Amino acid sequence: MPQFNEMYQGDQTRPPYAGLEAWMKAMPADLRIQKQAEAEALFRRIGITFAVYGEGGDPDRLIPFDMFPRVFTHSEWAKLDRGIKQRARALNAFLTDVYGRGEIIRAGRIPANLVYQNEAYERAVAGFVPPKGVYSHIVGIDIVRTGPTDFFVLEDNCRTPSGVSYMLESREMMMRMFPDLFRENRIEPVDRYHEALRRTLMSVAPAKCQGEPTVVILTPGHFNSAYYEHSFLADLMGVELVEGADLFVDGEFVYMRTTEGPKRVDVIYRRIDDAFLDPLCFRPDSMLGVPGLMDVYRSGGVSICSAPGAGVADDKAVYTYVPEMIRFYLGEEPILQNVPTWKCAGEEDLKYVLDKLPELVVKEVHGSGGYGMLVGPKSSKEEIETFRHKILKDPSNYIAQPTLSLSTTPTFVEEGVAPRHVDLRPYCLVGERIELVPGGLTRVALREGSLVVNSSQGGGVKDTWVLAE
Amino acid sequence: MLLLIDHLTRYRYDAPVRGVVQSHRLTPSLHEGQQVIDWQVTVTGGIAGGSFRDGAGDVVQGWSVKGPVSEIEVRVRGKVATTDTAGVLRGHRESVAVEAYLRDTSLTEASGGLGTLARVVEGEENRLAACHALSRAVSEAVTYVPGATASHTTAAEALEAGEGVCQDHAHILCAVARANMIPARYVSGYLLADAEGKAHQAAHAWAELFIPGLGWVGFDPANECCPDDRYVRLGSGLDAREAAPIRGSARSTGAETLDVTVAVLATQQ
Numbered sequence: 001m002p003q004f005n006e007m008y009q010g011d012q013t014r015p016p017y018a019g020l021e022a023w024m025k026a027m028p029a030d031l032r033i034q035k036q037a038e039a040e041a042l043f044r045r046i047g048i049t050f051a052v053y054g055e056g057g058d059p060d061r062l063i064p065f066d067m068f069p070r071v072f073t074h075s076e077w078a079k080l081d082r083g084i085k086q087r088a089r090a091l092n093a094f095l096t097d098v099y100g101r102g103e104i105i106r107a108g109r110i111p112a113n114l115v116y117q118n119e120a121y122e123r124a125v126a127g128f129v130p131p132k133g134v135y136s137h138i139v140g141i142d143i144v145r146t147g148p149t150d151f152f153v154l155e156d157n158c159r160t161p162s163g164v165s166y167m168l169e170s171r172e173m174m175m176r177m178f179p180d181l182f183r184e185n186r187i188e189p190v191d192r193y194h195e196a197l198r199r200t201l202m203s204v205a206p207a208k209c210q211g212e213p214t215v216v217i218l219t220p221g222h223f224n225s226a227y228y229e230h231s232f233l234a235d236l237m238g239v240e241l242v243e244g245a246d247l248f249v250d251g252e253f254v255y256m257r258t259t260e261g262p263k264r265v266d267v268i269y270r271r272i273d274d275a276f277l278d279p280l281c282f283r284p285d286s287m288l289g290v291p292g293l294m295d296v297y298r299s300g301g302v303s304i305c306s307a308p309g310a311g312v313a314d315d316k317a318v319y320t321y322v323p324e325m326i327r328f329y330l331g332e333e334p335i336l337q338n339v340p341t342w343k344c345a346g347e348e349d350l351k352y353v354l355d356k357l358p359e360l361v362v363k364e365v366h367g368s369g370g371y372g373m374l375v376g377p378k379s380s381k382e383e384i385e386t387f388r389h390k391i392l393k394d395p396s397n398y399i400a401q402p403t404l405s406l407s408t409t410p411t412f413v414e415e416g417v418a419p420r421h422v423d424l425r426p427y428c429l430v431g432e433r434i435e436l437v438p439g440g441l442t443r444v445a446l447r448e449g450s451l452v453v454n455s456s457q458g459g460g461v462k463d464t465w466v467l468a469e
Numbered sequence: 470m471l472l473l474i475d476h477l478t479r480y481r482y483d484a485p486v487r488g489v490v491q492s493h494r495l496t497p498s499l500h501e502g503q504q505v506i507d508w509q510v511t512v513t514g515g516i517a518g519g520s521f522r523d524g525a526g527d528v529v530q531g532w533s534v535k536g537p538v539s540e541i542e543v544r545v546r547g548k549v550a551t552t553d554t555a556g557v558l559r560g561h562r563e564s565v566a567v568e569a570y571l572r573d574t575s576l577t578e579a580s581g582g583l584g585t586l587a588r589v590v591e592g593e594e595n596r597l598a599a600c601h602a603l604s605r606a607v608s609e610a611v612t613y614v615p616g617a618t619a620s621h622t623t624a625a626e627a628l629e630a631g632e633g634v635c636q637d638h639a640h641i642l643c644a645v646a647r648a649n650m651i652p653a654r655y656v657s658g659y660l661l662a663d664a665e666g667k668a669h670q671a672a673h674a675w676a677e678l679f680i681p682g683l684g685w686v687g688f689d690p691a692n693e694c695c696p697d698d699r700y701v702r703l704g705s706g707l708d709a710r711e712a713a714p715i716r717g718s719a720r721s722t723g724a725e726t727l728d729v730t731v732a733v734l735a736t737q738q
Binding site for chain 1: 488490491492516517518519520521523524525529530531533535563564565566568569571572707710716717718720
């Protein structure tokens with residue numbers, strides 16, 4: 001399978017990487033090893049770690065950081081920027097619609113059962129319109145590249161996409177270790193992300209809020225794998241990081257306990273799942289949430305970001321309809337393409353998938369983190385047969401996609417520099433306005449030939465550059 | 470008919486609690502079959518939170534009580550004029566898509582013998598006839614025995630036991646309806662105990678099934694009928710938990726004891 005190398009085409013260096021060529025060549029091996037150790041020590045010291053669900057082991061494992069930046073030209077980014085914002089608008093329009101009149105379903109453009117019988121569809125918020133009509137305030141869109149102008153969206157994350165702290169920390173790290181690089185190359189800054197996030201959250205304060213909105217981040221606690229990120233973002237934005245027990249409902253509002261007494265909270269950036277938000281509305285055994293929160297929310301006393309129910313837009317089966325959403329709500333053609341997807345729920349698709357298993361990537365509809373998936377070309381006959389049985393047991397739980405030949409970028413490995421596969425997750429902010437900082441999280445599959453970039457599966461991260469015009 | 474309702478729920482806590490938060494579905498639905506003449510909900514020491522009508526048409530009202538308290542009372546008193554609509558829910562404003570009521574919950578999962586029970590209407594083309602047949606089948610399968618089940622008993626468990634209360638009847642009917650791709654929901658409300666003295670509880674529950682052309686229609690397998698002017702409808706959900714008239718949470722570590730008395734009387738004035 002031909003692979004697109006983002007730095008080299010034949011023996012030519014592509015222009016965006018010209019500035020890195022000399023840097024790479026001038027770096028002696030011992031300096032590289034020294035810098036890599038330095039980076040690791042820094043990451044360890046600031047405490048940026050990634051705990052992996054269900055794998056046991058060291059919950060404070062460091063996510064590997066690769067020092068070789070990934071680079072986009074200004075014009076490459078301009079297209080991505082338009083495509084990402086277009087998608088974020090359509091996803092929010094879809095959510096507004098399916099919790100409202102459901103026009104797209106009435107029009108027969110998406111099947112009713114896919115939406116209304118979806119586990120992520122929250123009946124409790126049907127008919128309720130969140131402030132500014134925004135459901136998904138931080139849209140993380142996973143994108144892969146297969147050629148000079150070919151980008152595909154792998155999946156959308158409309159609930160609480162994580163990883164933005166790695167985007168910010170990777171940049172910080174690179175600037176600290178290689179300040180010259182940032183003088184020699186004109187790189188768009190990403191450090192205004194937290195300001196944009198704060199602005200976005202404040203812009204969706206509820207109608208009952210008077211004066212400057214009070215924003216908090218609600219975390220499930222320090223056992224959560226993304227806890228570092230929760231506290232990091234709270235620090236950057238200058239807002240409180242709270243757990244469910246720090247908040248309480250009194251009358252029409254939600255308050256947080258502070259040393260100076262109760263303080264009203266207007267906007268909650270929650271990093272816990274819908275099911276745990278409020279034991280009086282969802283799971284009664286939830287200890288992580290705030291009893292009565294949903295009543296306050298639905299009567300306009302507080303905003304919750306992302307809005308409860310936003311997950312119905314990022315389900316992997318709903319994903320296949322996003323291009324249709326873009327046409328239906330925006331009257332535009334999709335700028336970024338979907339990966340062709342077969343839904344095993346359909347008989348014809350299922351037959352095709354079972355026939356071509358060795359060539360396909362098969363995923364669980366509700367899965368994430370690279371768990372429970374099959375990468376056909378990288379699997380043994382036995383693994384494929386085991387997976388075939390899993391699919392046959394519950395076809396509607398699976399979708400399949402062609403194995404894409406992800407682009408590679410140079411990556412520091414033991415022997416020096418070698419190409420490794422990468423993807424990209426930018427973080428689009430949706431409030432009163434739509435904002436996107438030029439950059440994102442580039443994940444890299446560190447094992448040679450591996451296409452799985454998830455940090456839970458041995459992936460690492462890189463700094464992502466967008467060059468200024 | 471004019472119905473007088475007096476519904477008292479008393480919570481007693483072993484140790485004083487730091488606070489209580491509740492979410493109520495305790496206001497009669499707005500529909501052609503019932504008209505509220507008078508209605509009042511009081512919570513001792515309670516501060517009323519936001520109130521709103523949700524997508525299913527239910528009036529939801531939040532309450533919070535500041536601690537320390539060792540006892541609170543929720544009292545509902547009111548007068549409702551009812552008419553018999555043969556179970557058909559007319560003039561009820563709601564916006565939730567009907568298909569959303571095809572989903573199961575852990576309490577209504579169609580496991581165990583529910584699949585077999587659901588098949589009694591196999592081949593029945595007429596939706597209304599199928600709904601009546603399902604309701605009848607549920608009545609026959611489960612005998613009304615107070616105390617035979619608990620609030621967390623699932624539809625499958627109650628069917629297996631063959632005994633239960635109105636909650637179990639409604640859960641089973643929802644489960645077998647959904648298994649036949651008939652949208653179904655659990656409804657909570659009040660019932661005027663009948664003259665023959667059948668001791669069905671005044672705090673009652675039944676199911677509504679969706680019938681194209683008619684809309685939502687109530688079926689009460691516990692009493693082998695469709696709701697009429699003896700019924701007052703409060704709210705609905707996918708199961709008893711979602712439709713509960715009171716959902717609450719106390720900030721405490723101790724145990725709580727609950728006393729409920731409900732009186733529904735018919736009056737001439």
